[in-house]
Each structure stands twice: as structure tokens, then as C-alpha cells.
Amino acid sequence: MAFYNQEPFYNPSIPFAGSIQGGLQEGKTITISGRILPRAERFHVNLQCGSKSGADIALHFNPRYDSYPGYIVTNTFQRSSWGKEERKQNSPFTPGSSFTLLIIVQRDSYQLNANGCHVMDYRHCIPFNAVDTISVGGNVEVTSIAFQNPAPYFPPQPAFPGFPAQPGFPAQPGFPAQPGFPAQPGFPAMPGFPAMPGFPAQPGCPPHPGFTPQPGFPAQQGYVVPYKTIVNGGLHPGRTINIQGMASFNAKRFHINLGFNKGIALHYNPRFDENVVVRNSKLRDKYGEEERCGGMPFHRGQPFTMMISCEAQFFRIIVNGNQTNTYKHRHPHLQQIDVLEVGGDVTLTYVMF
Structure with a gap:
């Protein structure tokens, strides 16, 4: 399996579609940070199979504000038709506020966290390894879309020497500064998606115990500590x-x-x-x-x-x-x-x- 350290997308124009380098694998995370517009009606984040109009959408994540206090619709678009939507009431996404959406790829589902709190799991209807594109649209501003590969597994190794509890910043010889990630241009604007029919509200998800990093992946690169x-x-x-x-x-x-x-x-x-x-x-x-x-x-x-x-x-x-x-x-x-x-x-x- 190939591993990629993909650079984030910064401040993309909305609507936006961008490539997920290397696709998805179990344990990979996608972090979307931004702000919901003050008078938002809805916005969406899609994980999809290609960037063309009519492409299959493995995950359609769609906060809506046509009723108070707002709710979240999730669905899958496959073979030119929408599946049965799921709804989550009491959306944590508030118009006019900033947010961080974390999507964690699990074996059987996507785990969705908002501002550090578990929101819901969405079971896979399309294999996640078919996904290669992320798109965002609607009444939202996005500051960054970042990707992180699965946590590597480490064999037992000895501890490093202790350091003082309150250190300063001593110079580290031999380690040049590492650059950040430049902005990447977006893909062309995505056309609208087909209208989604309404279904009765679904009961909320129970509290989630949280994400455990996935073992069994080789280390991608090493860093010297300090x-x-x-x-x-x-x-x-x-x-x-x-x-x-x-x-x-x-x-x-x-x-x-x-x-x-x-x-x-x-x-x-x-x-x-x-x-x-x-x-x-x-x-x-x-x-x-x-x-x-x-x-x-x-x-x-x-x-x-x-x-x-x-x-x-x-x-x-x-x-x-x-x-x-x-x-x-x-x-x-x-x-x-x-x-x-x-x-x-x-x-x-x-x-x-």
C-alpha cells in the first residue's frame, strides 16, 4: 500500500472539489475547518468517486437550517440515484460560528466528529477505497482541508531521556527549518447535485467511545526528538x-x-x-x-x-x-x-x- 503526505487545501473557493491523493484507507482522517455563514440555509461535504458531474457520492454530509435548531442529512448517491437519507437532529453546526469537522475512515463506517465531539457514524454503502475526491458547497467558508494517514505501529523501544517539565527553545543543530504547505488551487466548480427527497427523522446515535489509532501500518518517516x-x-x-x-x-x-x-x-x-x-x-x-x-x-x-x-x-x-x-x-x-x-x-x- 502506498502512503501519501498530502498537502492541505487552504482557503479554497466554494464550491470546491479536490483530489484525495492515494484515495482512502482505514484509519485515514480528513479535517475540514471553516465558518458557517450567518444566514446559512445549508452546506455539504461530499466524499465521492471522481469529480465529474453525476459521480457516485459515498458520503453526502449535509447540515440544513430550514427548521430550528437545524439538523444533519447524510446519504449516498449511486448509479444516478439517492439512497434513503438518514437525519441527525440537534446539529452542532451553528450559523455564524467556526467549526472543525473530522472524518475518520473506519472499516465499516465513517466516524464524524464536530469540534472534538462525536456526532454520528455513517455505514459504508460504497467501498471507501473507491473514493478519490472531496467536494464542499453551500453557505460555508473553508479555511483548510487537511489529510492525515493512519497512525503507524511501533515495536517496543527504549524510552528517551527525560526533559525538564518547563523547557524553553534551545537551538537544535543540524535540523533545518521545515516549510509549511503552500496553498493548492481548487478544481473547477462542481455542478449542483440532484434534489434529495425527505424522510422521517432518525433517532440520534448513542455516545461513541472515540477513535483508537489503527495498528499495523509501517512508519512513514522518522523525526528526531527533541x-x-x-x-x-x-x-x-x-x-x-x-x-x-x-x-x-x-x-x-x-x-x-x-x-x-x-x-x-x-x-x-x-x-x-x-x-x-x-x-x-x-x-x-x-x-x-x-x-x-x-x-x-x-x-x-x-x-x-x-x-x-x-x-x-x-x-x-x-x-x-x-x-x-x-x-x-x-x-x-x-x-x-x-x-x-x-x-x-x-x-x-x-x-x-
Whole structure:
């Protein structure tokens, strides 16, 4: 099986259609970040088999606002006709608000998470390996569409030496800065899709236990820890940082820092010796008050998938498909935040922003 590190699409014009390089495989995730227009009637995200008019659509995800408080329609378009739609009431997508939609490809279904919370599962009606295109349309603005391949499996390996709990940003010799991902042009505008008939509302889905990274995939590339790189252009609302790795088998703690010229905007510090994740900021050479609530989503010797989503007022932190924390910005100049650092008792295998 081939693995691709596809660059995200940034700020595409809507309607939009773009290629999914390498197609879909079990464990792959797609993250769509954007904003719903204030007077939206509906928008959709489609996973489809080709970009031509009339192509089969494996997943039609369609929030609608023709009744309060809004609902979500999902369906499949196959052999020129729609299947029976499913409806999810009490949509978490609110007109005028920003959102992050995470689509996780599972063996039997797509798992759909909104802003870190599980929304629903949609069972496959078309094999997911036939999907090669994503399209977005309707009353929505999109800031990024990012792709992440399945979390690799790691054999047992010794822990790395411990690092101080509150590190700065020492220079890392021999590791040049890594560029970000330039914007990619969109495909031509997609024509409208056939009208969908209405069906009675379906009962909501029960709470979902969350996504577990899929084992059995070879490592795509290695990163040396401590790891430090430049986030070209800095941060802005809608930008996401995706990280895959594994805590060492006898880990005490590791850290992920988002920094700027003279400080650390977000110090994210899982501590296995205290069974807590500490969040903090370092401003004017001093750390502030620690935040410690939210539990411990990491486990020694277990791979993890993590997304840090930058929003207007806070960072949203999602681990293994579940929102674990939000962290209000203490350094409001987001564009100045242009350094990513990872250190401690962790193996790092994938970084995308």
C-alpha cells in the first residue's frame, strides 16, 4: 500500500472539489475547518468517486437550517440515484460560528466528529477505497482541508531521556527549518447535485467511545526528538497542527510547545508521573498559572493522534478523535506564533500543519 503526505487545501473557493491523493484507507482522517455563514440555509461535504458531474457520492454530509435548531442529512448517491437519507437532529453546526469537522475512515463506517465531539457514524454503502475526491458547497467558508494517514505501529523501544517539565527553545543543530504547505488551487466548480427527497427523522446515535489509532501500518518517516520546526506564516483561526507519535514505554512526561520570538503561547505537557496534562504559557520569561483539568488521554507505549486547532479565542485540543481541552489564548497575536517544538519521552512520527 502506498502512503501519501498530502498537502492541505487552504482557503479554497466554494464550491470546491479536490483530489484525495492515494484515495482512502482505514484509519485515514480528513479535517475540514471553516465558518458557517450567518444566514446559512445549508452546506455539504461530499466524499465521492471522481469529480465529474453525476459521480457516485459515498458520503453526502449535509447540515440544513430550514427548521430550528437545524439538523444533519447524510446519504449516498449511486448509479444516478439517492439512497434513503438518514437525519441527525440537534446539529452542532451553528450559523455564524467556526467549526472543525473530522472524518475518520473506519472499516465499516465513517466516524464524524464536530469540534472534538462525536456526532454520528455513517455505514459504508460504497467501498471507501473507491473514493478519490472531496467536494464542499453551500453557505460555508473553508479555511483548510487537511489529510492525515493512519497512525503507524511501533515495536517496543527504549524510552528517551527525560526533559525538564518547563523547557524553553534551545537551538537544535543540524535540523533545518521545515516549510509549511503552500496553498493548492481548487478544481473547477462542481455542478449542483440532484434534489434529495425527505424522510422521517432518525433517532440520534448513542455516545461513541472515540477513535483508537489503527495498528499495523509501517512508519512513514522518522523525526528526531527533541524536534523543532518553523510554522511558516504563524497561526490563524482555522489552522490546525496534526501530530502522530507514541509515548515511550516507561515515559515520565513529554511536551508540545507552540512558541513565538520571546515566549511560549501553549505549553502542553502530559505527565505520566502525575497522571495529568499540564497546560501553560510562558510570557515575559515567566510561566503563568497551570491548567490541569481534563484527564489524561495518553498511555505509555501506545500510539496517539493529536490535533491542535487554532480558533479565534482559544486552542482546541483533540486526542484520538476526542476533544480533551480548550486553552484560551494568553498571547493574542496569533500570527507571531510560528515555532513548534516536541520533546521528552515520546517517539514522533508525523507532523502536518
